[in-house]
Amino acid sequence: MADLSVKIAGVEFPNPVIAASGTYGNGECFTDLYPLSRLGGVSCKGMTIEPKMGNIPPRIAETPSGILNSVGLQNIGVHGFIDYYLPTLKEEGNVIIANVAGATIDDYIAAAEALDNTDVDMIELNISCPNVKAGGATWGVTCEGAASVTKAVRAATSKPLIVKLTPNVTNITEIAKAVEAEGADSISLINTLLGMRIDIRTKRPILHNNVGGLSGPAVFPVAVRMVWQCYNAVKIPIIGMGGISTWEDAVEMMLAGATAIQMGTAIFTDPWSPIKVIEGLNDYMDKNGIKSLSEITGQVKPY
């Protein structure tokens, strides 16, 4: 057995595979197949200080090698999460990441403060949700917005802070640098790419929200490119995600600059995929005599 552990902002993950926010509930949904402790960590369903009802369905559409979603942050609120899900997560899981979203800076601050003295290991600041009208990505598309919300939340919590970036920007490295400067301990990327599908018979968009976030293997090369660009722009560790479905994808993402990875859409295709990736990484390390995954992070040899 290889040592798959990785460390981000002082938090140790037994392996680098984290379930991505919005695809794994709050860790309770796949335990019929394997225990939560098999994963390095779980990024919980995006939460807001007050419960949110979410968008009108349909909320999902299939695309070539991917999906569009427009859930709209349906969640039971930060306090519901703390009371209802957190105790089990703490008992059964490894690293617990609370993904936090908001419409206003005060929303983000209130959520971060509520989570500060809990068993949550890290906060992932969601400034990149494309599916809600107020908030979410509106913070993540400008350096000023991203910096101001990062600064405010940094002051409101002592938890290690990951900022999740949106790819729907002209230059993601500028946003990455802006959140690093305001105290982010790590960045995770990419959130979904804004997309649209239309039913040609009804002339209606498939999603009731008209537009939604694209994820899955289709976005993988975009994610690799952006992780690589950010790796060259910031010093804080990067959690890479976007279309990873095999261990080879995970290695590729790490070569581009990721310290750990998140998986989401692949779990819908094959619920065993995170386990297969962990096992594949283990074999890869054994076969290549790799002692620590840090040996491969950022080791792409660009032309």
Place this chain on the structure above:
Amino acid sequence: MSYYCDRYPIIEKKSISKDTFSMTIYAPEPAKAAHAGQFATISAPGFTLRRPISICEFSRSKGTLRFVFEVRGKGTEAISLLNPGDNLDVLAPLGNGFTVPDTARRVILVGGGIGVPPLLALAKKLGDRSTAILGFRDYSRIILADEFEKYGANTAICTDDGSVGYHGLVTEPLSNTLKNVGADLVCACGPMPMLNAIAKVCAENDVPCKVSMEQRMGCGVGACVVCSCLTVRNGQEYYSRVCKDGPVFDAKEVKFNG
């Protein structure tokens, strides 16, 4: 309740009407855990999303699960091209099926089109306690009616064009049966407007009604919250998950136009 996810051998495949296939797999663990009205998600080779397909029948003694599904798009077409000897990648059994109290002596099963299959497992369980009212577009679309009869269900067929059986919607024979004979429970599966109409007829006759809902689905196990169904409980409206909180709901809790 627990579910499994594995590759299970296909042991039988039949085309049973235009674009509709019956596929049986050997899957002892899911078969043991399954209940009528539950569903599976089946991996469609080459596609990102698994296809939710209702469990038509299961046999605990034989260790089999049977699916009857319609080819609606390229994904279900890819599944339909698999054959005995191939494996089917199945996540099952999922969701809450139909719960029928032991005291229910007369249960009416109302199915429309490709909503008919999940009711067959219920007919198998209930035998002559069940009455089936099955609606189809026309004679060429009729499926499984003989099998409902085989299990002892008093079976009526309705067609939209009158080519077989009652000419018209399932709600008229349902309404007549409820008025003339009565029922302890109605279990329904089919298109949304049909379910809405059935729920109304049941409410008028003060008969409990369970409906199996459908929505575009992601994970199938309650994680991603995409397959929403607007429901109301204690005066509070909220989006339930068809995959995890359903697919079978009490009709009174469903906001059909939501």
